[in-house]
Amino acid sequence: MVESAQTFDKLPSVQQLVNHYNTTLSQTHLRELLNDENRNQHLRASLQNQDGSEVILDLTHVKVDEAAVKLLHQVTSDVQLHEKIEGMFTGQKLNNTEKRSVLHVALRMREDETLIVPDSTEGDAVKNVHEVLKRIHAFSELVRSGQVKGYSGKTLKNTLILGIGGSYLGPEFVFEALRQDASSKQAADGRQLKFLANVDPIDFNRAIQGLDIEETLVVINSKTFTTAETILNAVTVKNYIINHYKNLHPDVEDTQSFVQAHFCAVSTNLPLTSQFGVADDRVFGFWDWVGGRFSVCSAVGVLPLSLHYGYENVRDFLSGVKSIDDHFRNTHDLSQNLPVLLGLYGFYNTHVAGHNTRSILPYCQSLLKFPAHIQQLDMESNGKSVTKEGVRFTDGAQAGPIIFGEPGTNGQHSFYQLMHQGRVIPAEFIGFSQSQTPIHIDGYPVSNHNELMSNFFAQPDALALGKTLEQLKAEGVPEFLYQHKLFTGDRPSLSILFTGKLTAFACGQLLGLYEHRVAVEGFIYGINSFDQWGVELGKVLAKDVRNVFADKEKGQDVDVKSKFNPATAYLLEKYLEKM
């Protein structure tokens, strides 16, 4: 049991693990570990889907042995992992600094399930979720079938999503993931979905380029409806639409009707959406127990994705996430619980083996935005240095890793050099047995997908096994190149293989695996994975700079030297000269 004043690194099981790694495993090459099939068979887990497909997690390329696995399981009981997981499904206030439940799992529950939010007047969260889902279903059908039209009577074929952070990255990841999925592609035929996230005016221009605004429905995605970037973008788009129609109809005075015809919103802040001019029946709500980065299964993702891909495809996506929720909650044999294993081995690579980075490498081009989503999900959740109870980590203990990634094979021609011969970066390979869009060129020995996947299987071994001096000598490599061509190997990775295609359901499963993995790692570190105080300071300081710019834009004299440190004042003055 973790004492409130104790940090995770002081737990006996964690210390024994670190000790075991330092004394034994750090000196045991992965080559040796991988040869032991007895060991390997305990490092595979899989989830069988109803259609016969499987999600397989292969942990054989992580630097663990039987003793390490045992200690990792001891860690799960020391941190009371099972109880914490259950707390997440029953609405405990796991987000203690904001006094909130963490209930994104309720977004995926079936209509016949019930979840009464503790200490709240909200009642049954599942009932409320399904009410919003039904409204989205009906509304998206009306828009897609052309029954709800834009101001000028045109069908709303385009959706423009405004939002940033959790109100952007998740929807974009799923949008890209399903673009080449046969069923989603067919449903999106003739439609466009675009994103506007950055407050940079360039992003506004990129978003509206080639967009017929009369055919566009704008979705403002903002949990708080106070995020500076999103609100400025919303006002910018609103002005653009009003000006567009004013030019066409100079006599119309009621500009509000332009706005009402083209905007809807997803938010928890109804007073502000109405103040902005969005009609109340075009606001789709969610709840403070859904964190921004966990909100893709709320209206934040479901509304725009249903407008674009149709509700049925989005429902399949939600079912995929739900299948992982059930697996996560009900698989008590933790050696088969995929999100728990991902969390445990993530923690192991970061804290025990001491690698501070992690790369996410999907061998599927449709997942090109997955690493960016996981970056926010993981780094904003677990990038903390203090326990839930407010005890600061000491002695160099650190939570959450630095995350980056790119689809394979593109990454291989970019940063893999460093991963093979530079720093050790635990890698996560994600692959599918079948392609969304198979191609086989006559005369080529394998299909294009198999060409891709041959790399998926080769890379973990290249990282782990490396290439020895003996091999180089046997190949006749000239002596002066020995050190350059040497691969030390011993570099850990894990692989996730979906034995089907990237469907909406599989996409949901992938999301569920990583959402829960983040929670598991947070539970082990004993941190609050569900707040994000670290993003606040920059926002506050930007206000001071903004005030200076505002004075200057009004033509007033500004004195930056008295307001900023000399280093920043110097650069600001240079900027102000040419602003």
Ligand SMILES: O=P(O)(O)OC[C@H]1O[C@H](O)[C@H](O)[C@@H](O)[C@@H]1O
């Ligand atoms: O949805 P919003 O309230 O507009 O918030 C958008 C984003 O901004 C904040 O700065 C947080 O760091 C994110 O977690 C959040 O997703």
